[in-house]
Amino acid sequence: MPFDRILNNNYTSMAKELPSRTEDYSLWYNELVKKADLAEHSDVRGCMVIKPYGYSIWEKMQQALDKMFKDTGHTNAYFPLFVPKSLFEAEEQNAEGFAKECAIVTHYRLKTDPQNKGKLIVDPDAQLEEELVVRPTSEAIIWSTYKKWIQSYRDLPILVNQWANVVRWEMRTRLFLRTAEFLWQEGHTAHATAAEAVKETVQMLDVYADFAENFLALPVVKGRKSEGEKFPGAIDTYCIEAMMQDGKALQAGTSHFLGQNFAKAFNVQFTSREGKLDYVWGTSWGVSTRLMGALIMAHSDDDGLVLPPKLAPIHVVIVPIFKTEEELTKISDKVQEISTALRKQGYSVKFDNRDTHKPGFKFAEWELKGVPVRLAIGPRDMENGTVEVARRDTKEKQVMKLDQVAVEIPKLLEDIQTNIYQRALTFRNNVTTKVDTYEEFKKVLDEKGGFISAHWDGTQETEAAIKEETKATIRCIPLDAKEEAGTCMYSGKPSSKRVLFARAY
RNA sequence: CGGGGCGUAGCGCAGCCCGGUAGCGCGCCACGUUCGGGACGUGGAGGUCGUAGGUUCGAAUCCUGUCGCCCCGACCA
The missing domain is CATH 3.30.930.10 (Bira Bifunctional Protein; Domain 2)
Structure with missing residues (x-):
C-alpha cells in the first residue's frame, strides 16, 4: 500500500500527525510545512x-x-x-x-x-x-x-x-x-x-x-x-x-x-x-x-520542526497546568515574573493560557512548531517553587527551580543552538565519503547518498556524463580542497584535487 | 513539457467499476464532566462532489475539454 494511503487512514489523521522521514521524506517535508503553519499552496499556480x-x-x-x-x-x-x-x-x-x-x-x-x-x-x-x-x-x-x-x-x-x-x-x-x-x-x-x-x-x-x-x-x-x-x-x-x-x-x-x-x-x-x-x-x-x-x-524530526533559537519566532512557550480559574490565576502571576525576566533579556516568550485545549495537546502543537524550550507549570510546581523544562532538540525534560529560570534558560537556548549545529555537522561528516572508483561512487550514491569526494578531470564532458548516468552533480570545488595528485574516477585522466558530488535539490 | 495518480464539508478520506440526488473520522458550535503528554459524553451546524460542456428521464458516478495538486522524468536556486 502506498504510504499516503496509510497516512490518510482515519485514525492516523485524527491529530496533526506527520509521516516519518524514513518512510517518505518528501511527504514528511510537505506535510510539515503545512502543518507547522509555515506556508501553503495558493490559488496561483506554483506560488x-x-x-x-x-x-x-x-x-x-x-x-x-x-x-x-x-x-x-x-x-x-x-x-x-x-x-x-x-x-x-x-x-x-x-x-x-x-x-x-x-x-x-x-x-x-x-x-x-x-x-x-x-x-x-x-x-x-x-x-x-x-x-x-x-x-x-x-x-x-x-x-x-x-x-x-x-x-x-x-x-x-x-x-x-x-x-x-x-x-x-x-x-x-x-x-x-x-x-x-x-x-x-x-x-x-x-x-x-x-x-x-x-x-x-x-x-x-x-x-x-x-x-x-x-x-x-x-x-x-x-x-x-x-x-x-x-x-x-x-x-x-x-x-x-x-x-x-x-x-x-x-x-x-x-x-x-x-x-x-x-x-x-x-x-x-x-x-x-x-x-x-x-x-x-x-x-x-x-x-x-x-x-x-x-x-x-x-x-526537523518526525514530531515536527526543530528551530535554532536564533531564528525561532518564539523562544520559550509556557504551558500552565490547571483545573480551576483560581489555579490559573495563581500560575499566571508566577508566569508573569518569569516571562518578564526572560523578555528583558530579549527572548520571545509565549504564555499559552488557552482553556480550550489540554496541556498534552499544547505540548504536541508547540513541538510541531519547533519552539526550542517549553516550560510547564502546574500546582505541584507552585508548591515546590519549580518548573518543568523541556528542550525541543533532544526532547529531554528536567525540573528547575523557578528562581533559576532567568539565568538557566538563556544558557539552555545557547546550548540548543550549538547542539543542533553539532548534530547537523556530525550527520554531514557521516554522509561524506571519499571514493576513488566510479563503481564505488555509484554504490555509495545509491546506498548512502550524501557528499561524495572524488577526483574529476575538470572537463564539462565528464561532469555531464556522470550527471546523465547517476543524476549526481558536482556541488562544488571546495575552497579548502587539498592539492592531491589523483586520477579522475570516470575518465582516468589526471586530477589535482577532489570535488564534491551529490544528488541535489 | 512528457508519463502516472488525484481533486467529494475546514482537514484527511470512502462512495465512482455496476448512474437513482452524498457518507465516515478529525476539526467546528453548545452544554456538562475532564485537565502533569494529542480528553469524554450528549446535542448541533456545515457539501452547486475542482470547473465548463456533453450523454441520459436522472450524473459525484459515463464521455470530452479545462484548471489545480502530488509522484517519476527533462529543466532550474
Missing part, C-alpha cells in the same frame, strides 16, 4: 502563501542578514519588478539562461467582455509597445541604472542590496524549495578593479557561510561551481552547499564574480585614476526563501 509563522522566521533571517550586509558597507535600494525586454536581451548569456522561465507582461488593461457581461478580457487595444519581463533576477535593470550612476572611479564602489521578489516560471514546484515566485535578497556591486570585485565576492560568501552556521545552525561547504553549474552571466560562481537529512545536497547561497560581463553588456565604463576608460567590475550574490527549506530539512 505559495507564506503564513505568519513561516514569515516570522523569514523576517528573522532577513534581520540577521541585513545587519551583516550593513556591517560590510552595503545599503539597500529598490529596483522595478519589470524589465523591458530590450534590456533583458542586452546580456545574451544571462538572458538565455532564464528565457525559458520568464513571465511577460504584454498588456496594460482589461475590459468587460462584450460577449459575456461580468467577465473580463484582455483589452486588445492595450498592447504594450515593448513587452515587460517580470524579473527572474535584476542584473539587467540594475546595470542599466548603474550606467547612469558611474562615470569615474570616484563613483565606485557601489555596494547595493535589494530585498525583492522574483519570478521564475518553474515547471515543477515545491513549497520554499522551488516556487514560481520567491523572495530573496540580491546584492549588486560595482568596482574599479577585478581584485576588489573578487574580494567582495568572497567576502559575501563568507557572510553567507557565517549566517548559515551561526543562525541556521547549518554547516556548509564553501566552494566554487564548475563551469557547467555556474550562473551563466558570471565568470565564477561561489556557493555554500548544505546537506539535508535524506542525503541530498542543497545550494544555500551563491555569490558571483561577474567580471566585466554586465558592464560590457550595458556599456558601463568609468575613468580610472590614471585617466583611462575601463569597464566596471561587478558582483552579485543572493539567498532566498529556499533557506526556509534548508532550515526545515536540516534539523
